[in-house]
Amino acid sequence: xxxxxxxxxxxxxxxxxxxxxxxxxxxxxxxxxxxxxxxxxxxxxxxxxxxxxxxxxxxxxxxxxxxxxxxxxxxxxxxxxxxxxxxxxxxxxxxxxxxxxxxxxxxxxxxxxxxxxxxxxxxxxxxxxxxxxxxxxxxxxxxxxxxxxxxxxxxxxxxxxxxxxxxxxxxxxxxxxxxxxxxxxxxxxxxxxxxxxxxxxxxxxxxxxxxxxxxxxxxxxxxxxxxxxxxxxxxxxxxxxxxxxxxxxxxxxxxxxxxxxxxxxxxxxxxxxxxxxxxxxxxxxxxxxxxxxxxxxxxxxxxxxxxxxxxxxxxxxxxxxxxxxxxxxxxxxxxxxxxxxxxxxxxxxxxxxxxxxxxxxxxxxxxxxxxxxxxxxxxxxxxxxxxxxxxxxxxxxxxxxxxxxxxxxxxxxxxxxxxxxxxxxxxxxxxxxxxxxxxxxxxxxxxxxxxxxxxxxxxxxxxxxxxxxxxxxxxxxxxxxxxxxxxxxxxxxxxxxxxxxxxxxxxxxxxxxxxxxxxxxxxxxxxxxxxxxxxxxxxxxxxxxxxxxxxxxxxxxxxxxxxxxxxxxxxxxxxxxxxxxxxxxxxxxxxxxxxxxxxxxxxxxxxxxxxxxxxxxxxxxxxxxxxxxxxxxxxxxxxxxxxxxxxxxxxxxxxxxxxxxxxxxxxxxxxxxxxxxxxxxxxxxxxxxxxxxxxxxxxxxxxxxxxxxxxxxxxxxxxxxxxxxxxxxxxxxxxxxxxxxxxxxxxxxxxxxxxxxxxxxxxxxxxxxxxxxxxxxxxxxxxxxxxxxxxxxxxxxxxxxxxxxxxxxxxxxxxxxxxxxxxxxxxxxxxxxxxxxxxxxxxxxxxxxxxxxxxxxxxxxxxxxxxxxxxxxxxxxxxxxxxxxxxxxxxxxxxxxxxxxxxxxxxxxxxx
Numbered sequence: 001x002x003x004x005x006x007x008x009x010x011x012x013x014x015x016x017x018x019x020x021x022x023x024x025x026x027x028x029x030x031x032x033x034x035x036x037x038x039x040x041x042x043x044x045x046x047x048x049x050x051x052x053x054x055x056x057x058x059x060x061x062x063x064x065x066x067x068x069x070x071x072x073x074x075x076x077x078x079x080x081x082x083x084x085x086x087x088x089x090x091x092x093x094x095x096x097x098x099x100x101x102x103x104x105x106x107x108x109x110x111x112x113x114x115x116x117x118x119x120x121x122x123x124x125x126x127x128x129x130x131x132x133x134x135x136x137x138x139x140x141x142x143x144x145x146x147x148x149x150x151x152x153x154x155x156x157x158x159x160x161x162x163x164x165x166x167x168x169x170x171x172x173x174x175x176x177x178x179x180x181x182x183x184x185x186x187x188x189x190x191x192x193x194x195x196x197x198x199x200x201x202x203x204x205x206x207x208x209x210x211x212x213x214x215x216x217x218x219x220x221x222x223x224x225x226x227x228x229x230x231x232x233x234x235x236x237x238x239x240x241x242x243x244x245x246x247x248x249x250x251x252x253x254x255x256x257x258x259x260x261x262x263x264x265x266x267x268x269x270x271x272x273x274x275x276x277x278x279x280x281x282x283x284x285x286x287x288x289x290x291x292x293x294x295x296x297x298x299x300x301x302x303x304x305x306x307x308x309x310x311x312x313x314x315x316x317x318x319x320x321x322x323x324x325x326x327x328x329x330x331x332x333x334x335x336x337x338x339x340x341x342x343x344x345x346x347x348x349x350x351x352x353x354x355x356x357x358x359x360x361x362x363x364x365x366x367x368x369x370x371x372x373x374x375x376x377x378x379x380x381x382x383x384x385x386x387x388x389x390x391x392x393x394x395x396x397x398x399x400x401x402x403x404x405x406x407x408x409x410x411x412x413x414x415x416x417x418x419x420x421x422x423x424x425x426x427x428x429x430x431x432x433x434x435x436x437x438x439x440x441x442x443x444x445x446x447x448x449x450x451x452x453x454x455x456x457x458x459x460x461x462x463x464x465x466x467x468x469x470x471x472x473x474x475x476x477x478x479x480x481x482x483x484x485x486x487x488x489x490x491x492x493x494x495x496x497x498x499x500x501x502x503x504x505x506x507x508x509x510x511x512x513x514x515x516x517x518x519x520x521x522x523x524x525x526x527x528x529x530x531x532x533x534x535x536x537x538x539x540x541x542x543x544x545x546x547x548x549x550x551x552x553x554x555x556x557x558x559x560x561x562x563x564x565x566x567x568x569x570x571x572x573x574x575x576x577x578x579x580x581x582x583x584x585x586x587x588x589x590x591x592x593x594x595x596x597x598x599x600x601x602x603x604x605x606x607x608x609x610x611x612x613x614x615x616x617x618x619x620x621x622x623x624x625x626x627x628x629x630x631x632x633x634x635x636x637x638x639x640x641x642x643x644x645x646x647x648x649x650x651x652x653x654x655x656x657x658x659x660x661x662x663x664x665x666x667x668x669x670x671x672x673x674x675x676x677x678x679x680x681x682x683x684x685x686x687x688x689x690x691x692x693x694x695x696x697x698x699x700x701x702x703x704x705x706x707x708x709x710x711x712x713x714x715x716x717x718x719x720x721x722x723x724x725x726x727x728x729x730x731x732x733x734x735x736x737x738x739x740x741x742x743x744x745x746x747x748x749x750x751x752x753x754x755x756x757x758x759x760x761x762x763x764x765x766x767x768x769x770x771x772x773x774x775x776x777x778x779x780x781x782x783x784x785x786x787x788x789x790x791x792x793x794x795x796x797x798x799x800x801x802x803x804x805x806x807x808x809x810x811x812x813x814x815x816x817x818x819x820x821x822x823x824x825x826x827x828x829x830x831x832x833x834x835x836x837x838x839x840x841x842x843x844x845x846x847x848x849x850x851x852x853x854x855x856x857x858x859x860x861x862x863x864x865x866x867x868x869x870x871x872x873x874x875x876x877x878x879x880x881x882x883x884x885x886x887x888x889x890x891x892x893x894x895x896x897x898x899x900x901x902x903x904x905x906x907x908x909x910x911x912x
Contacts, residue, residue, distance in 0.1 A: 025061055029054060087425040094426070101807075102430070105391050108803060109434030109479060111796050112387025117438050117472050119380040123373055124471075125280065126359040133275025135213030136316075140356040141323065143169060143179075143313035145334065147349035157352070157362055160184065162310045163289070165334065169313060169351065172333035176321040180204070180211040181311040183292065185281040190246075192259050196766065199242065201260065201285035202277060203292045209237070209271065211316050217272030218243075219254035227288040235288065236265040242284035243270045260285055278314060279358060314356065323353045371866060372785055378862070379532065379793050382525050384479065386797050389522040390804035391483040393515055394811075395427055427484025428477060435476030439469060516844050519808050523848025524855055526801040527885050529794035531856040532863060534877035536786035539868040543783050549707025550608040551646030552776055554599075556750045557607035557738045558769035560584075560761045582733045584760045589737055591756050597745035598752075602644040603724060603734035604637035609708060609775045610736070617677070617720070618693040619686065624677045628715035632673060634690065636722040636734065644740040652684045652702030655723045665726050668702040673718035688720060698722070712779040713868070746771055786866055798888055806892040809841050813900045834897045841893030848889075849882045856881075 029050055036046035095102040130137030146157045161169070163181065170179035181204070188201030209221040217240055226233040236258070238247075247253055256267050265287065277283030289311070317326070330351035354361030560581065585603055592601045617624045617632040624632055639655040641647075650671060659666055667688055674683035687697040706716045724734050737757070741749035750771055757767035823833065860872025870877075 022061060025054075083421075084425060087422050088429055090422065091426040091429045095430075101394060104803060104807065105394050105430050106434045106437065108387050108390050108394075108800055109431050109476075109483070110437040111800060112384040113431070113435050113472065113475055113479060114438035115383050115793060115796065116380045116475055119373070119376045120471050120475075123377055126373055127357065130356060131212075131275065131278050133212075133214050133271065133273030134278070134356070137356050139316050139319075140212070141177075141315050141317060141326075141353045142356060142358065142361055143315060143330070144352040144354060144362055145349050146352055146362075159358065159361065160310055160312050166311050166313055168333045168336075169330045172329045173315055173326055176326055177315040177317045178207060178211045179313060179315045180207040181289065181313050182208055182278070182286075183289065183311055185277055185279060185283045188261055188285055188287075190258070190260060190285075192262075199284040200277075200281055201287060202283050203289040204286045205289050205311075208286065211314060212275075212278060213316070214275045215272040216269045219267070219269030221269055222288055227290050229290045231288075231290055233288055234263055234265045234291070235268045236260055237269040237271055237286045238267055239271050239276055239282075239284050240274065241276065241282075246284075260287060261291075263291075278312075278356065315353075327351050327353045372782065372789070375863060375866070376789060376793075379529060379790065382528060383793050383797050383800070384475070386522045386525045386800050386804075388479055388483050389518040389525070390800050390807070391427075391430070391479075392485070393518040393522075393804055393808050395423075395483060396515055396518070424481060424484045428480030431476045431480030431483065432473075434479075435472055438476070439472045515808060515812075519805060519841075519844040520848040520851060522797075522801050522804045523845050523885065523889060524852035526794070526797035527849055527852025527881055528855050528859060529790060529797045530881040530885055531852075531877055533787065533790035533794040534881050535860075535863065535867055535870055535872060535874065536783055536790050538874065538877060539866075539870045540780070540783040540787045542869045543712065543780060546712055547705075548609065548712060548776070549647060549705055550772065551740070552608070552772050554741050554743065554746055555608060555645065555738065555772040556741065556746060556753055556769065557604075557610070557736045557772065558753045558757050558767050559736045560757055560764040560767050562764050578733050581735070581761075581764075585734060585737050588753075588756050588760045591760070592737065592739055592753060595749070595752050595756075597742050597749050598739055599742050600640055600644040600740040602638045602641040602738045604635060604641055604736050604738050605724075605734050606635045607736045607738055607770075608645055608772050609710060609712075616691055617718075618689040618695075619677050622693070624673075624718070627672055627676050627718040630717060632718040632720060633709060634720045634722055636724045636727050637738075638724050638734070641721070641738065644738050646740070647707060648705040650703045650705055652700070654702055659723055659726070661725050663726075665696060665698040666701045666723065667698045668704055668721040669700055670704055670706050670717070670719040672706050672716040673720060674700075674703050676718055690720075712776050746773075782866065783868060786863075798885065801885070802888050802892040805841060805845065805889045806895060808844075809837060809893040810896040812840065813837060813896045833900055834894075837897030837900055838890060838893050841897075842890055845886060845889040845893075849886060852885070853878060853882060 029047075032050035032053065033043070033046045036049055037043055041049065130140075134140065142159065143161070144157055144159055145161055166179075166181045170181075173179050183203040185200040185202050187198045190197050190199055204222070204227075206222045206224045206227040209216060216237070219237075221237060222235065225231060226235055238253075243249060243253055247256070250256065253267055253270060257264050258267060259265070271286070315326070317323075327350075331349070334349055334351050352362050562581070589601050589603060592598055615632060615634050617634075639657075639659070642649070642654040649668075652668070654668060655666065669677070669683060669688070677683070677688070678686050683700050683703055686700045688700060689695045689697060704719075704721070707719065708714055709717050709719070737753070739749055739753055750769060754767050754769040757769065761767070823836075856878060857873055864872045
């Protein structure tokens with residue numbers, strides 16, 4: 001049956017292979033019949049013989065069609081890939097012809113993508129990535145408690161509970177979950193003598209490794225009898241990294257002995273799978289929880305049932321167990337245990353359940369680092385949008401300059417869809433090139449950003465894992481697509497005939513209205529980042545300007561601790577050690593007083609910003625009132641404490657030579673104490689009694705300016721300063737040596753203080769020496785961090801915006817070269833042309849600044865909680881940010897404007 005004629009007319013749209021096979025088979029059959037007929041056979045015999053030779057035509061046609069279908073399927077699966085490869089090769093050839101533009105685009109995109117890679121790697125660690133080595137992390141939950149200790153107090157959410165409380169909670173969950181406990185990672189002394197070092201260690205329950213699903217690479221984990229209180233079994237499990245770095249990957253590590261926390265332990269296992277603990281801190285050593293020393297900061301037995309955050313609790317849920325049911329059962333058990341063990345403190349505590357990632361857990365305490373990271377995700381996205389706008393502008397300008405090439409390709413039969421795909425492939429190729437650079441830089445910048453935001457955390461694992469690498473690839477693809485949309489749309493809407501006839505003088509007509517919009521967008525987004533940097537910088541300045549009452553930058557203090565050989569713990573109460581410490585500190589004081597760079601030294605029971613001792617205080621009118629919900633505090637010191645600390649005396653006097661053990665007891669109080677204890681009266685000469693209202697009178701001889709006790713930002717406290725020589729018992733034994741260094745000498749003085757204490761106390765633990773500024777630094781960190789990060793991202797945005805304005809104006813000048821030539825030929829001066837170009841840039845930048853100010857005001861509430869004494873609508877910050885951006889942007893436009901003003905008008909008129 002012949003092929004219908006109408007089907008042949010459709011073959012320009014799609015090849016009709018079925019019809020072609022039928023036609024071909026009929027052609028061969030007719031040719032063979034004709035040959036046989038010419039050879040003398042009858043037509044019927046010739047046809048029968050031809051069919052016999054060719055076979056069943058229907059079967060042959062079916063076989064050929066099947067072959068064709070297989071070929072088409074194979075070709076269809078690779079045709080798109082071949083097309084993309086050809087487009088990439090074409091794009092690379094085009095990039096080589098414009099290396100400067102290509103490098104500008106790639107670097108701009110690398111800045112935007114790289115910033116996102118760095119923030120994403122940190123966000124991955126905080127919010128997404130489960131601890132390495134843990135299996136089925138989705139089944140794990142952390143246990144928290146929310147309770148109020150005092151009537152009318154603020155509920156506190158804790159991630160630690162006492163070990164006895166852990167037993168109660170674990171028993172309530174035993175039917176639906178396996179529960180384990182461990183102490184938060186803390187310093188563990190490794191080795192003995194001069195070879196001592198410090199690593200992070202944790203005391204764990206026997207079920208710790210099984211519940212977390214951590215494989216033991218070598219040896220075994222703890223047995224239940226090894227963690228039972230009273231056993232004191234000295235066995236340890238170490239991490240794979242610690243095994244390799246400290247023990248050189250010794251294959252005979254199991255059974256080897258090592259000193260941890262002043263005791264000889266036997267290593268029984270090495271944790272595998274890269275496991276470094278259930279927290280962000282990279283833990284190296286795990287010890288039985290029954291071996292917690294008495295001086296451990298969170299020892300469950302040394303403190304009472306209620307007030308001891310001791311262990312963190314993790315549960316592995318059985319399948320289908322709802323969190324709410326577990327929390328309700330645990331809450332009931334927890335409250336019952338509270339009433340049994342602390343009936344004098346009735347409580348309505350609640351047990352809460354959260355993910356294994358602590359940063360996602362419930363908390364009413366400000367998690368500054370987490371808040372900053374979440375804001376940084378938005379900041380990095382803003383920077384990426386600025387880069388996208390810049391690159392889109394460059395690609396659009398590039399597309400305008402190539403419009404004749406595009407028109408020729410369209411005239412030769414290339415479809416607009418195919419052309420749009422080619423342009424998108426070009427932009428995606430550029431973004432992937434930038435992504436490779438960004439990923440490479442991300443390996444370093446991600447770790448650097450982590451160390452900056454979480455300096456106290458030794459994080460396990462690399463900064464860039466498969467999730468971050470995948471996110472980098474996806475971000476690069478999306479960035480390329482977004483940046484390539486504008487030139488693709490321009491190519492789609494181009495007028496073919498007009499483009500073919502256009503000359504150089506007509507290029508200005510082809511400029512897209514999107515070009516100024518991109519400049520406005522990147523200017524506005526850049527201003528948001530600049531304003532953010534200014535707000536944090538102002539907050540940092542205000543925080544650093546807080547007067548804590550002491551000369552923070554010039555003070556260092558130090559002390560030592562002795563170990564009880566029987567209990568292997570810090571000995572706080574041994575009378576001989578206390579006497580030895582008091583005598584030794586006096587010796588150290590005499591040596592430090594003669595040391596170079598030291599201006600003054602003193603002994604004190606509490607160093608500045610090192611805490612306080614709350615005491616019951618009484619005046620002649622009775623018990624004194626609480627100040628900011630705190631009792632009064634007493635600090636005993638030598639008479640040189642005033643000159644050493646930098647306290648400012650408001651009235652009266654400080655301790656003098658006449659004040660000694662035999663004279664009348666005297667005290668100096670703070671201004672807040674004077675106002676609170678003797679309202680409306682003069683505090684000087686008043687009587688203050690300590691602990692009991694019947695104790696002897698201590699006469700007030702001076703009033704000092706208020707000073708801070710614990711924190712940089714805190715309410716005023718009522719303080720009383722006593723003279724050590726007039727005190728007995730606890731206050732007669734100063735525990736710290738305070739040193740005032742000459743300007744710029746605090747580092748050298750601190751090293752000298754550590755050396756002197758080590759020499760004077762050879763049998764004590766290593767000296768504890770700190771600068772007072774190091775106590776303040778953790779509180780300064782959020783604002784310092786915000787200022788630094790916003791400044792970095794704002795600086796990058798400024799750079800990208802400057803590049804964007806420059807490139808936009810450079811392309812604009814190039815497109816308007818004919819117009820500018822005509823203006824010059826008609827008498828326009830270079831200054832006129834300069835004003836024309838810069839004026840165009842000023843209008844675009846001005847619109848961007850207006851939009852940016854509006855966006856900054858709207859986004860201010862997102863960072864208001866991270867600022868100190870600074871309004872997110874601060875007019876000075878907004879004005880300075882707008883001014884800096886305007887100057888930089890206008891300056892960037894001045895270069896192409898200056899070139900246009902100096903151009904030869906005749907050369908411009910002849911250009912075509």
